[in-house]
Amino acid sequence: MTPHAPSTVAMRKEALELRKTLKPLVEKRRRARINDSLHQLKTLILPLVGKEKCRYSKLEKADILEMTVRFLTDIPATPTKDSTDSYREGYKACLQRVSALLPHTGLNREAGLRVNEFMQRAMLSTRPACQHCCGHSASIAPQTQQRLRDLQAANGPRSEIRASVSAPVSGAPVWRPCQASLAAALSSPSPSWSGTGGRHELSMMSAATSPPTSPSIQICRIMRPDDANIVGNVHGGTILKMIEEAGCIIGTRHCNTQTGDRCVAALARVERIDFLHPMFIGEVSHVSAEITYTSKHSVEVQVNVLSENILTGSKKVTNKATLWYVPLSLENVDKIIEVPPVEYLSPDQEELGKKRYEAQKFERMETKERNGEIIPPVSLPERHTKEPYTVGFSQSSLIHLIGPSDCTLLGFVHGGVTMKLMDEVAGIVAVRHCKTSIVTASVDAINFHRKIKKGCVITVSGRMTFTSNKSMEIEVVVDADPLTEAENGKYRAVTAFFTYISLDKENKPMPVPPLKLEGEEEQKRFEEGKARYLQNKAKRLVDKEQKQ
Numbered sequence: 001m002t003p004h005a006p007s008t009v010a011m012r013k014e015a016l017e018l019r020k021t022l023k024p025l026v027e028k029r030r031r032a033r034i035n036d037s038l039h040q041l042k043t044l045i046l047p048l049v050g051k052e053k054c055r056y057s058k059l060e061k062a063d064i065l066e067m068t069v070r071f072l073t074d075i076p077a078t079p080t081k082d083s084t085d086s087y088r089e090g091y092k093a094c095l096q097r098v099s100a101l102l103p104h105t106g107l108n109r110e111a112g113l114r115v116n117e118f119m120q121r122a123m124l125s126t127r128p129a130c131q132h133c134c135g136h137s138a139s140i141a142p143q144t145q146q147r148l149r150d151l152q153a154a155n156g157p158r159s160e161i162r163a164s165v166s167a168p169v170s171g172a173p174v175w176r177p178c179q180a181s182l183a184a185a186l187s188s189p190s191p192s193w194s195g196t197g198g199r200h201e202l203s204m205m206s207a208a209t210s211p212p213t214s215p216s217i218q219i220c221r222i223m224r225p226d227d228a229n230i231v232g233n234v235h236g237g238t239i240l241k242m243i244e245e246a247g248c249i250i251g252t253r254h255c256n257t258q259t260g261d262r263c264v265a266a267l268a269r270v271e272r273i274d275f276l277h278p279m280f281i282g283e284v285s286h287v288s289a290e291i292t293y294t295s296k297h298s299v300e301v302q303v304n305v306l307s308e309n310i311l312t313g314s315k316k317v318t319n320k321a322t323l324w325y326v327p328l329s330l331e332n333v334d335k336i337i338e339v340p341p342v343e344y345l346s347p348d349q350e351e352l353g354k355k356r357y358e359a360q361k362f363e364r365m366e367t368k369e370r371n372g373e374i375i376p377p378v379s380l381p382e383r384h385t386k387e388p389y390t391v392g393f394s395q396s397s398l399i400h401l402i403g404p405s406d407c408t409l410l411g412f413v414h415g416g417v418t419m420k421l422m423d424e425v426a427g428i429v430a431v432r433h434c435k436t437s438i439v440t441a442s443v444d445a446i447n448f449h450r451k452i453k454k455g456c457v458i459t460v461s462g463r464m465t466f467t468s469n470k471s472m473e474i475e476v477v478v479d480a481d482p483l484t485e486a487e488n489g490k491y492r493a494v495t496a497f498f499t500y501i502s503l504d505k506e507n508k509p510m511p512v513p514p515l516k517l518e519g520e521e522e523q524k525r526f527e528e529g530k531a532r533y534l535q536n537k538a539k540r541l542v543d544k545e546q547k548q
Contacts, residue, residue, distance in 0.1 A: 011469075014534075022538045029542060038064055045071060095119050215342070216290040217250045222310075223283050229427070231507070234279040236427070236440030237420030239305060243273070243321050244416030246289040247301040248408075251325035254291055254299060255339055263337040264408050265299060265325035267415030269364055270446040270496075272536075273321045278439065279307040286315075293353030294339045299325045300353060324360060333410050333451070360445075367447045367495055390516045391464050394432040398425045398460040402452060413452040418478060418494055422446075425462040426474040426498035433464055433472060434512050437503040441471060444497035444532065452493050456480045465497070466529025467515040473529045474498045497532070 042064045049071055059067075099119045102112050219242065227238045244267060251265030279285060286306040293300040305319035329335040344350040386393040398421060406417045423440060430438040452458060459479045466473040478494035504510045517523050 018534060018537060021534060022541055025538060026542055026545065029546070041065075041068060215250055215254050216288065217246060217253075218286060218288040219246050219249075220284055220286050223279060223281050223285060223307075225281055228281050231437045231439070231503070232281065233439060234281070234283075234285075235420075235423070236275060236443075237423035239275075239279065239285070239319055240273070240419040240423060240443070241414075241416035242285060242287050243303045243305065243319065244270075244323065244414065244419060246287045246303055247323040247325060248415070250289045250291060251299045251301055251323075251327070254294075254342075255325075255327035255337060258340045261329045261331055261335070261337055263327040263329050264410050266328050266408070266410075266412065266448075266451065267323060268298065268326045268448050269324040269360055270415075270419070270443070271322035271324075271360065272445055273319055273443040275319060275440050275442060277307070277316050277318045279305075279318050282310070284308040284310055285318075291342055293350070293357060294342050295354075295357050296338055297326060297336045298357065299327070299339055300356065301325065322356075324357075328410060330409065333412070363445060364447045364449075367445070387516065389433065389513050390518055391522050392518070394429045395463045396425055396428045396432065396461070398428075400458050400460065402454050402456045402458060404454060407454045411454045413454075413456075413458075415448060418448075418452070418458075419443075419446060421458075421460045422462075422476045422478065422494070422496060423498065425460045426476050426500065429462040429464055429474045430472055430500040430502075433467075433515075434502040436510065437505075437507070438500045439503055439507075441499045441501045442536070443499070444536075446494065446496040448494050450480070450491055450493050452478075452480045453482060455484055456482050458493070462498075464515055465525045466533060467512050468530075468533055469511055470501060470509045471533070472500050472502070472512050472515075473533065474500065475525070497529075 038061055042059060045064065045068050049067060099116060102116055102119075221242075223234050223238075227234050229235045248265055248267065252263070255263050255265055284307070286308060287303060288306075289301050289303045291299055292302045301323045303319075303321045303323060304317060305321075306315050307318050308315045327337040327339060329337055344353075400421060402413050406413050408414055423443075427438060427440070457480075459481070460476065461479070462474050462476045464472060465475045474497065476496050476498055477492060479490050480493045481490045482488055502510050502512050515526065517526055
C-alpha cells in the first residue's frame, strides 16, 4: 500500500476527526476546573459562615455560590482609622501573637522569661517603638549589626536566627518590625540555643509558616560553533545533553543530602520535550532545574531552557522537560538508594506529583514490553537498492564504543550522551527522507530500560514511522552489546520517538514527502504514529486554549 499526497477530502476528514477527538477532552477539562474551584470555594466558605464540613458535604453548586454571595454582602465596610491608631493596634497584635508562640519555640525557661518581659513592657507602652523608627534607624543600625555579629560568633557559623510571623488577619493593618524594635529585643543577654543534628535554631514560627522551596540550580553557557548543526542552529542533541546534565546534578545533590551510602542519580525516563524556539551560535543558554516530586526510589526534575541574546538582551523559552532519576549506590551499582523526601506547598501538589509518577511508571513498563525486537544495522549497499521515500531507504544506524568520557562515576553512560547520539541518527533519517534541512520539533518520552556499561558497543538505529503534511516521526532505539560479557548478549537499552520538520532555504516549514509503506508491519507502525500525532496535536490545542 502506497499513500499519496493528502487530498482536500482527506484533509477535511482529518480535521473532522481531530475536532471529534478534541471536543470531549476540552469539555472534560473545563468541567474539572469548575468543579475543582467550587470544591475549594466550599472548603473556604463553610468555616467562615460557621458550618460543619461533615454536615454540608453534598452542597449543590448554586448553594455554594449563594452562600458565598451572602457572606460577602454581610461583611461590614472597614472604617478609616488614624495612622497612629493603626500602628498601635498592629504593633500590639503582633506582640500578642509572638507572646502566644513563645511556649512552643523550644527556648529554655530563663530566655523565655526575658523575651516575655520585653513583650509585656512593650505592650504597656503608650507609643509603639516602630511608630517613628525612620529617624532612629541610622543610629541604631550599627548597634544592631554588631549585636548580630556577636551572636553569630558565639554560636558558630551554622547558627541561624529565624523569626517569621503568620500573615495578618484580613482587614487588619499590617505591622512590620523595624530596626529599633530588633535592637531592643537583642539588648538582653543572648539565650541558650537548642536544636538537633548540629543545626542550632531560634525559631518563633506560626503554624502558617510556608515550607522551604524545592531544591533548584541554574547552569549557563555560551553556544559555540561546534554546538551547531549544518543549518546554523544549536544541535538538538546538544540541548538534550545540557538538560540531562542539569537534572543529574540536582538529582545527585539532593539524594546525597542524607546520611548513608553515597549515590549517583541515573536517568530512567525523559517525558515529552518540545523545541519551542531555535537557539543560535553566540546566544547564552540558561538551563534551570528544580525537583518537583520524590517517591521512595525516584526523583522528578523539571527543567526549563532559555536562550539569551547578549547583544539585545532579549530572552525566550526554548525547551521545557521533565526527567525521572533513580539513585544508584557508589558501592553497589545494583542497589537503589531511598530518596530523601521534599516538602510540598500543598497536599494537592503532592497528589499531582504522585499521579505523574504512576503514569510514567505504567508507560515505561508498557514501552519496554512493546519494543522487544532488535533492528539490525543498515548497510549502504542495501539502502541503495531501496526505492526513495520508503522506510528502508532512510533507515540508518550508528555504532559507538562507550569510553570513560561518556560515563558517570559509576562507569555507566551519561543519559545526555545517549540522547545526543539518538538525535544525530534521527536527524540523518529525516534528511535522507526529505533531502532538505531539518530541525528537531519534539521528542516523545525517552525510556531508559537498562544501564549501559563502559566498554559496551551500542548500536543506535532509527527508522521512519509516520509522516504528516509538515512533520515526520522517527523511532530510535539503542541496543547495547557488552563485548567483555558476551554471554549476556545484546539487549534493548533505550527507546524514543523524535519528530522533525522540513525547512526550505529561508528556514520556514515546508511539506514533507509522503512515506511509502511496504508490508503490514510498516502500515501498523504508520497508524500508531498517526494516533500519537493526533493525540499530541489535541493536547497542544487544549494547552493553548487554557493559556488564553
